[in-house]
Amino acid sequence: MGALEEGHFDAESPAIAFGGGGGAPAANTIEDAVRVLLKGLGEDSDREGLRKTPMRVAKAFREGTIVLVRCTLPSVCQIDLVSELCRKNKIGSSIHGYSRRRWKIEIGSGKEDGAAGKEVGAGQGYKQKVKDIVQDALFHEAGLDNGVGQAGGSGGLVVVRDIDLFSYCESCLLPFSIQCHVGYVPSGRRVLGLSKLSRVADVYAKRLQEPKRLAHEICAALQNSIAPAGVYVALQCWHIQFPEALKLNPNPRHPSRSIMQGWVRTSVSSSTGVFTEKSGSLCEEFRALLKFRGVSLDSIDSGGSSIHSWCPSKSLDPRSDSLASHSILVDAVTSILRSLDEDPSRKELVGTPYRYVRWLMNFRRSNFDLTKNGTTHSLENVDRYIRGGNEINSELNLPFCAQCEHHLLPFHGVVHIGFFYGTERKVIDRPGLQSIVHFYSCKLQVQERLTKQIAEAVHFVLGNGVMVVAEANHICMISRGVEKVRSNTATMAVIGQFATDATAKSSFLETISKSTATGG
Amino acid sequence: MGALEEGHFDAESPAIAFGGGGGAPAANTIEDAVRVLLKGLGEDSDREGLRKTPMRVAKAFREGTIVLVRCTLPSVCQIDLVSELCRKNKIGSSIHGYSRRRWKIEIGSGKEDGAAGKEVGAGQGYKQKVKDIVQDALFHEAGLDNGVGQAGGSGGLVVVRDIDLFSYCESCLLPFSIQCHVGYVPSGRRVLGLSKLSRVADVYAKRLQEPKRLAHEICAALQNSIAPAGVYVALQCWHIQFPEALKLNPNPRHPSRSIMQGWVRTSVSSSTGVFTEKSGSLCEEFRALLKFRGVSLDSIDSGGSSIHSWCPSKSLDPRSDSLASHSILVDAVTSILRSLDEDPSRKELVGTPYRYVRWLMNFRRSNFDLTKNGTTHSLENVDRYIRGGNEINSELNLPFCAQCEHHLLPFHGVVHIGFFYGTERKVIDRPGLQSIVHFYSCKLQVQERLTKQIAEAVHFVLGNGVMVVAEANHICMISRGVEKVRSNTATMAVIGQFATDATAKSSFLETISKSTATGG
Numbered sequence A, B: 001m002g003a004l005e006e007g008h009f010d011a012e013s014p015a016i017a018f019g020g021g022g023g024a025p026a027a028n029t030i031e032d033a034v035r036v037l038l039k040g041l042g043e044d045s046d047r048e049g050l051r052k053t054p055m056r057v058a059k060a061f062r063e064g065t066i067v068l069v070r071c072t073l074p075s076v077c078q079i080d081l082v083s084e085l086c087r088k089n090k091i092g093s094s095i096h097g098y099s100r101r102r103w104k105i106e107i108g109s110g111k112e113d114g115a116a117g118k119e120v121g122a123g124q125g126y127k128q129k130v131k132d133i134v135q136d137a138l139f140h141e142a143g144l145d146n147g148v149g150q151a152g153g154s155g156g157l158v159v160v161r162d163i164d165l166f167s168y169c170e171s172c173l174l175p176f177s178i179q180c181h182v183g184y185v186p187s188g189r190r191v192l193g194l195s196k197l198s199r200v201a202d203v204y205a206k207r208l209q210e211p212k213r214l215a216h217e218i219c220a221a222l223q224n225s226i227a228p229a230g231v232y233v234a235l236q237c238w239h240i241q242f243p244e245a246l247k248l249n250p251n252p253r254h255p256s257r258s259i260m261q262g263w264v265r266t267s268v269s270s271s272t273g274v275f276t277e278k279s280g281s282l283c284e285e286f287r288a289l290l291k292f293r294g295v296s297l298d299s300i301d302s303g304g305s306s307i308h309s310w311c312p313s314k315s316l317d318p319r320s321d322s323l324a325s326h327s328i329l330v331d332a333v334t335s336i337l338r339s340l341d342e343d344p345s346r347k348e349l350v351g352t353p354y355r356y357v358r359w360l361m362n363f364r365r366s367n368f369d370l371t372k373n374g375t376t377h378s379l380e381n382v383d384r385y386i387r388g389g390n391e392i393n394s395e396l397n398l399p400f401c402a403q404c405e406h407h408l409l410p411f412h413g414v415v416h417i418g419f420f421y422g423t424e425r426k427v428i429d430r431p432g433l434q435s436i437v438h439f440y441s442c443k444l445q446v447q448e449r450l451t452k453q454i455a456e457a458v459h460f461v462l463g464n465g466v467m468v469v470a471e472a473n474h475i476c477m478i479s480r481g482v483e484k485v486r487s488n489t490a491t492m493a494v495i496g497q498f499a500t501d502a503t504a505k506s507s508f509l510e511t512i513s514k515s516t517a518t519g520g
Helices: A026-040 A053-064 A076-088 A123-135 A194-205 A211-226 A243-248 A281-291 A327-339 A352-361 A430-441 A447-462 A475-479 A502-517 B026-040 B053-064 B076-088 B123-135 B194-205 B211-226 B243-248 B281-291 B321-339 B352-361 B430-441 B447-462 B475-479 B502-517
Strands: A092-099 A102-108 A138-140 A158-169 A175-185 A190-192 A230-239 A264-271 A393-404 A409-419 A466-474 A488-495 B092-099 B102-108 B138-140 B158-169 B175-185 B190-192 B230-239 B264-271 B393-404 B409-419 B466-474 B488-495
Touching: A026 A053, A026 A327, A026 A352, A123 A194, A123 A211, A158 A194, A158 A281, A175 A194, A175 A211, A175 A281, A175 A475, A190 A194, A190 A211, A194 A211, A194 B475, A211 A230, A211 A264, A230 A281, A281 B488, A281 B502, A327 A352, A393 A430, A393 A447, A393 A466, A393 A502, A409 A447, A409 A475, A409 A502, A430 A447, A447 A466, A447 A488, A466 A475, A466 A502, A475 B194, A488 B281, A502 B281, B026 B053, B026 B321, B026 B352, B123 B194, B123 B211, B158 B194, B158 B281, B175 B194, B175 B211, B175 B281, B175 B475, B190 B194, B190 B211, B194 B211, B211 B230, B211 B264, B230 B281, B321 B352, B393 B430, B393 B447, B393 B466, B393 B502, B409 B447, B409 B475, B409 B502, B430 B447, B447 B466, B447 B488, B466 B475, B466 B502
Parallel strands: none
Antiparallel strands: A092 A102, A138 A190, A158 A175, A158 B488, A175 A230, A230 A264, A393 A409, A409 A466, A466 A488, A488 B158, B092 B102, B138 B190, B158 B175, B175 B230, B230 B264, B393 B409, B409 B466, B466 B488
């Protein structure tokens, strides 16, 4: 950590960025594209919460795909200046060109880490790069001295389990979470520094990916660079569900508060050498070591979720009529792909801009105000039996998926609503409350506002006391700078009786707590 | 993320480092000190595994305490060159001096993030820094429109739970793990971008710390910079146990494989404003929201572990006789403190070099070879009843704490040993096996070698078949570049009958698995 966010010395993408030299200023392409998208969502990209969103989105994409520096064509003069500066200060530096449109300049103190000038970019420098990561961390380690057996640098299984990663889905551009497990069997009396297994995996995760290919690439890279007896890579991947699917199946009977609630999951693996035979003894041992950590790979090789259905966007028609009017948005996303040096005509990427726009359009701004038109949204005004006026009613674990307006990334979780019935004998049932939650989450949001709006909407109808607790995982806390994989945010809003009655508040919190304890 | 380790473009401490100008080359102080320490451990700092250790340790200390750039005194010429380069390329840059001995130069593209030249260092720039982090991320958020209550930007509780951090113990220089929970109540219709709560906490964690002060500093910084109605910071901290203590209490009856097994734990909190009264309604709500995530803060304010006993080194006599001969090592550690711009005469740091050396000396190299002198280590040669020769005997969850030779940081966990008795009617009991584990873990190690050596030692005594599985958490995987908090490494060694009998292997793995399932 120690990396500070945009608006500060950028410790995470530290390279020197050129302003575009004499050519067109390409550096702002992603930012411009994001502004187009915001407009398409009916938003004013100059309003406070959105003003820096284009910059944040661009930064996340660039970091997330290891595009550190982009410029049209750095002039010889610029390169010379950097080189001269570094020479004068005895700083190691190197300049790499990966393609006509992407360059990277590295500055590092040769004195301090003895390793200035190594490549970290993508593209052509690819194979060298993994070799570079690995070669400084291959250590001689003797095998067993005597007796029949395997251990140390010759044949003893080594497995690093539970490496948290994230990547970007090439079908829809959304980040997906990865729990990565890497095993290998050393040979030639050489073992690899453990952190390198994680670093190599991360190099391949940091691009537009698809789980199966990701597993293959990590596996092949490790096999090629450390030449062990075999490598086994197993990935558990979670892809966020699209709101359409969430709406269709809000799962009211068995609500779950687990982090991955509602996510699409797949497990994939790739192996080489001694792990090639999946029923072999070594593969069994790998799986046993994972089982110690509660990880079951049973479903991986026996099919599991088909890779064709991995990205939920694939099952939606990407070119539906509703998107025909959004060609300007699709073009904007296509330009983002180009900015990432991806080829939008690559087979896997052809529908991606459509799918990303489709995802975004779930969060289109609506001028319709639910609180003023509540009854049209499944709010039931029927005169029904109302339980005692002082009894707290509650609906727990109403799922939602909103879009963070600061990062254009989803945050998702559950909402708990406690309420007193008012004197007007109106009621709202669970589907009604779910509609309210859905309405306010399907837009560019911040969690604090979402919580407040839900409370106000419910209060508008019932007119007595309402308390709302929202719990959410923010993808921007995982896939961006801070990378706090486990963090989870809770927000609270109280109106009416709850605001003045501390007992009512704590009683409702206790109700939520109990629902968790009973496996909610 | 995306940061690659030493040996590559240093994405985590990217500033330009000067080679010391005309003065003495101070940049290598930590490296030199580490070489002294390695020698004191009886190690050859030129051997392969240790060759880059000084550089790795220095890098970890510098990153871990936000000392990005150090130089004696940059010349005006050097500063001018950087400025000129940046001007020519339309890159924002700024140069800050924090003390006579520490400077930082920042280069950032003003065009891209609009925020070049902000400070991130420590020292004098301190208060400005947190303000800078925060001020770009304070967003206007309306409170409730109508009705009595709190929500949104006025009074609705916001809590980010389970932020993983680590810091360095000022008493012994070892990293400690932190689970951080931050809550605040917005006022003035302003809310803070959620990731900033994590970033501000991280700024204060990235220095030599003590839990209570850390909580206070995070709390005060947030209160001062966002001026909310109140801030509540709760930290759960885990400090690794010293091997002496581990040896005294190996806990053989209730072995645990939990990550924090054997760790010293403390919980602390700090609060301001509306949270000042710990029994108040808002504090209760904060605790309730944490309870949803399984976090119980009951022990925090009612005492818990006394802060005096937090660091296990404090209960050991730091100036024991055995350390008298190590004054050169103590001096080396003192010089590391100075390199981090800490004052070694600061009250809390006075005993720190002694305590760090004391810790290190647990891992002194011994030329004594256990396999050749086994019987002196509680190995029982008594002629006892030996169970059937083909039955697998096992001792599970033998705890250990070793020192990673690549990073001088502990890795710790448990060892499982399965074995067949040989024909010589020798036996080893659990204390005997624990001695072997302790002997091989108390030195500079890598997990693969440790696993092999334990297997060989047991095999030397029993002479039939041995299988060893080691499971460990590596602090270097947490507190250094990759920061994979949850990752855990398993290694395996097999000798004799286990090497040829796949059924025996899988049977032993099943035994371990069952011990986990029954709450091991």
